[in-house]
Amino acid sequence: MHFYGTTAINKNGHLEIGGVDAVELTRDFGTPLYVYDVALMRERARGFKQAFEEQNIKSQVAYASKAFSTVAMVQLANEEGLSLDVVSGGELYTALAAGFPSERIHFHGNNKSREELEMALDNGIGCIVVDNFFEMELLKTICQKKNVNVNILLRVTPGIEAHTHDYILTGQEDSKFGFDLQNGQAEAALKTALQFDCFDVLGLHCHIGSQIFETTGFLLAAKKIVEQMAGWKNELGFEAKVLNLGGGFGIRYTKEDEPKPPSQYVSEIIREVKILTEQFALKLPEIWIEPGRSLVGDAGITLYQVGSSKEVPGVRKYLAIDGGMSDNIRPALYQAKYEAVLANKPLARTSETVSIAGKCCESGDMLIWDLPLPEAGKEDILAVFCTGAYGYSMSNNYNRLPRPAVVFVEKGKAILVVKRESYEDLVRLDLPLK
Numbered sequence: 232m233h234f235y236g237t238t239a240i241n242k243n244g245h246l247e248i249g250g251v252d253a254v255e256l257t258r259d260f261g262t263p264l265y266v267y268d269v270a271l272m273r274e275r276a277r278g279f280k281q282a283f284e285e286q287n288i289k290s291q292v293a294y295a296s297k298a299f300s301t302v303a304m305v306q307l308a309n310e311e312g313l314s315l316d317v318v319s320g321g322e323l324y325t326a327l328a329a330g331f332p333s334e335r336i337h338f339h340g341n342n343k344s345r346e347e348l349e350m351a352l353d354n355g356i357g358c359i360v361v362d363n364f365f366e367m368e369l370l371k372t373i374c375q376k377k378n379v380n381v382n383i384l385l386r387v388t389p390g391i392e393a394h395t396h397d398y399i400l401t402g403q404e405d406s407k408f409g410f411d412l413q414n415g416q417a418e419a420a421l422k423t424a425l426q427f428d429c430f431d432v433l434g435l436h437c438h439i440g441s442q443i444f445e446t447t448g449f450l451l452a453a454k455k456i457v458e459q460m461a462g463w464k465n466e467l468g469f470e471a472k473v474l475n476l477g478g479g480f481g482i483r484y485t486k487e488d489e490p491k492p493p494s495q496y497v498s499e500i501i502r503e504v505k506i507l508t509e510q511f512a513l514k515l516p517e518i519w520i521e522p523g524r525s526l527v528g529d530a531g532i533t534l535y536q537v538g539s540s541k542e543v544p545g546v547r548k549y550l551a552i553d554g555g556m557s558d559n560i561r562p563a564l565y566q567a568k569y570e571a572v573l574a575n576k577p578l579a580r581t582s583e584t585v586s587i588a589g590k591c592c593e594s595g596d597m598l599i600w601d602l603p604l605p606e607a608g609k610e611d612i613l614a615v616f617c618t619g620a621y622g623y624s625m626s627n628n629y630n631r632l633p634r635p636a637v638v639f640v641e642k643g644k645a646i647l648v649v650k651r652e653s654y655e656d657l658v659r660l661d662l663p664l665k
């Protein structure tokens with residue numbers, strides 16, 4: 232059994248998170264319930280920030296809010312001095328509603344609309360990560376019309392794709408994002424951007440993948456970009472002030488996963504960028520990163536009520552819970568794996584192997600295959616670990632299931648940060664035929 236952060240077993244023999252009994256949480260707030268360990272999110276944020284501060288490196292650690300975007304979460308990111316990465320008008324709106332300082336917001340996306348770009352400019356966005364020529368033209372036109380200037384980064388694809396233990400070098404990266412570094416597209420984009428006074432080109436951005444454990448991919452990406460930066464300094468007299476290496480730092484979902492601590496990713500990146508910039512006689516740029524999953528993923532636990540079960544003799548036992556792919560689509564989307572225990576009796580001896588089924592009308596709505604558990608019935612609460620990233624943010628109303636509530640727990644207190652949806656909420660935007 233692996234516990235994250237403040238998760239422990241209390242004197243009642245129940246799981247507790249942030250000093251709050253998980254069973255009591257379900258009584259107070261119902262199920263399914265997303266619970267976030269605030270102390271662990273703070274620890275992760277500080278881990279990334281301190282790794283830069285200890286080496287006196289100018290940096291920004293931007294929380295990639297796509298992982299879990301709510302007003303309270305954005306406020307927590309602000310409390311911890313993080314910057315913020317948003318990829319849509321909706322994420323930007325959430326950030327602004329939370330009072331997040333707009334000058335520390337970075338706006339991403341491969342198809343930002345005119346309205347989204349205007350909204351960003353009107354609110355004094357910190358920087359726009361320009362993804363393609365269409366966007367550059369659109370942004371230039373809007374800036375000129377509004378007579379405003381904007382900081383931009385150019386998103387480049389360095390020809391490296393990394394996931395977990397693997398990375399691949401791709402000649403011409405086949406990606407919907409960014410300007411290709413190797414075929415001259417990135418250089419053409421830079422030349423174009425430098426022509427317009429409304430752009431202050433801060434530097435370059437790349438994001439090479441997700442759930443990455445090895446540092447090799449990040450270091451190779453840094454190498455490719457810094458080499459290119461050296462060329463551009465000589466040819467164009469352009470020196471990047473910022474190098475943003477994106478997010479993607481891996482976390483432990485199951486015992487098969489062995490991530491490094493945040494500080495190690497950062498210190499290896501810093502070391503490599505220092506060596507490279509010295510080698511090419513470049514000024515050390517600010518190093519920006521944008522972790523999402525690694526800031527919030529292992530701080531989240533979803534609590535479910537156990538319901539029906541079905542035995543397929545000689546094959547398996549299905550145990551159903553009161554949520555599923557509507558609150559966690561990751562297993563159905565990409566066979567993501569999770570660990571879980573019974574929150575009301577985490578120490579009980581496991582006696583059977585069950586497969587956890589969601590309640591949606593899809594055979595693929597399975598949360599965990601082959602989970603060892605004590606015998607479980609309708610009195611029991613299943614706690615699924617590590618659901619903090621891309622759980623709530625990818626939740627949906629399939630089968631018209633209301634989205635669960637979200638609770639933050641810290642120092643023995645629970646606060647409701649997102650209300651549970653009601654049936655009325657589900658039909659709120661529906662209009663009758665007559």
Ligand SMILES: Cc1ncc(COP(=O)(O)O)c(C=O)c1O
Pocket residue numbers: 295298316339438440441442477478479480521522523524525620
């Ligand atoms: C541009 C960019 N930055 C950051 C992230 C965050 O990645 P992760 O949550 O894996 O850290 C993503 C994820 O898709 C991304 O596309």
